[in-house]
Amino acid sequence: MEIAFYGDSFIDINDKVVPIDERGHQFGDGVYEYVKVYNGTPFLLDEHLERLEKSATKILLQLPYSRNEIKELIQEGLQRSSLKDADIYIQVTRGIAPRNHLFPKNTPSQFAMTIRSGKVLSNEQREQGVSVMILEDERWANCYIKSLNLLPNLLAKQKAFEQGHGEAILARNGYITEGSSSNIFAVKDGVLYTTPATNRILHGITRAAVITCAHQLLIPFKEYDMSEDFLLHADEAFITSTSVEVLPVSKIGDVTLSTERPVTTALANAYRALYEQDKTRA
Missing domain, CATH: 3.20.10.10 (D-amino Acid Aminotransferase, subunit A, domain 2)
Structure with missing residues (x-):
C-alpha cells in the first residue's frame, strides 16, 4: 500500500493537503531528497539525509525533525505500507504563511513524505x-x-x-x-x-x-x-x-x-x- 506523511501524521497518499499559502507551492522555497528502498532497507540513507541537512542549511531552513526522527518516520511508513521495494520522496518547505518574499517569522517548516512502489528498469x-x-x-x-x-x-x-x-x-x-x-x-x-x-x-x-x-x-x-x-x-x-x-x-x-x-x-x-x-x- 502506498502511503504519505504531511505535517505531523500519516495520511492517504491521495489526500489533498497542501494549503494555497504553502511556500513550497508559492515559491519553491524548500528542499527534497529521494531514497530507494531494496527489500525493506533504505539504501545509503545516512548519505541522503546528510545532503538534506546540508541543502536545508544552505537556504537557511530549519528541519522540523532530527535525522534519527526522520529515520523513525521512514521505518514506520515502510511498516504501514508493507512495501519491500519502494521509492521514498521527502520534501521540506519553509511552511505556511501569507505570500511574501521575505521569510515568515515564527512559522514552522513543513515536512512531507511519500512512500510508493519502487520503479524498476528492465x-x-x-x-x-x-x-x-x-x-x-x-x-x-x-x-x-x-x-x-x-x-x-x-x-x-x-x-x-x-x-x-x-x-x-x-x-x-x-x-x-x-x-x-x-x-x-x-x-x-x-x-x-x-x-x-x-x-x-x-x-x-x-x-x-x-x-x-x-x-x-x-x-x-x-x-x-x-x-x-x-x-x-x-x-x-x-x-x-x-x-x-x-x-x-x-x-x-x-x-x-x-x-x-x-x-x-x-x-x-x-x-x-x-x-x-x-x-x-x-
Whole structure:
C-alpha cells in the first residue's frame, strides 16, 4: 500500500493537503531528497539525509525533525505500507504563511513524505541504454543544493524527450555539467571521468558510490571538466542517479556509442552488489 506523511501524521497518499499559502507551492522555497528502498532497507540513507541537512542549511531552513526522527518516520511508513521495494520522496518547505518574499517569522517548516512502489528498469532497458542530447545549462549558480526549483531541469528533460531522447546532458560555456536528473560519466582509454563536484552540479549520492566502486575496482578515475567534444568522443558514457542507478548512454545526439561497455558494466555490477549486501542484512 502506498502511503504519505504531511505535517505531523500519516495520511492517504491521495489526500489533498497542501494549503494555497504553502511556500513550497508559492515559491519553491524548500528542499527534497529521494531514497530507494531494496527489500525493506533504505539504501545509503545516512548519505541522503546528510545532503538534506546540508541543502536545508544552505537556504537557511530549519528541519522540523532530527535525522534519527526522520529515520523513525521512514521505518514506520515502510511498516504501514508493507512495501519491500519502494521509492521514498521527502520534501521540506519553509511552511505556511501569507505570500511574501521575505521569510515568515515564527512559522514552522513543513515536512512531507511519500512512500510508493519502487520503479524498476528492465534488463532490456539497461542493456539498450539511454539516448541523450546536449543542451545549454540555464540553471542557477548553486546546483549542489537539492532545492525544489527544478523548472530549468524540467524544460531540458522535456525538450530532450520531444526529440527522441531519454535525458538531457547540460553544458555551460561548452563544458559538461550533468544531466537534467542525473550525473554523467565518460570513459576514455580506460580512464573514468566525471565533472568535479562544485556548486555547478548536484553532488549525487549514486555518483559518490560509483566513484567508490571505481577505486575498489582499481579503475583510474579523474574529476575533469569535460568539453562537449570530449564527451562526444568517449569510448563509453553512462548516467547515474538514485532511480536509474548506473545506466549506459547509447547515443549522444547523432553520435552512437559502442555497445562494448566493459567499464560501465563492471561499475554497474559493483554498485548493484552494494545494495544486494544491504538487502541480505534486512
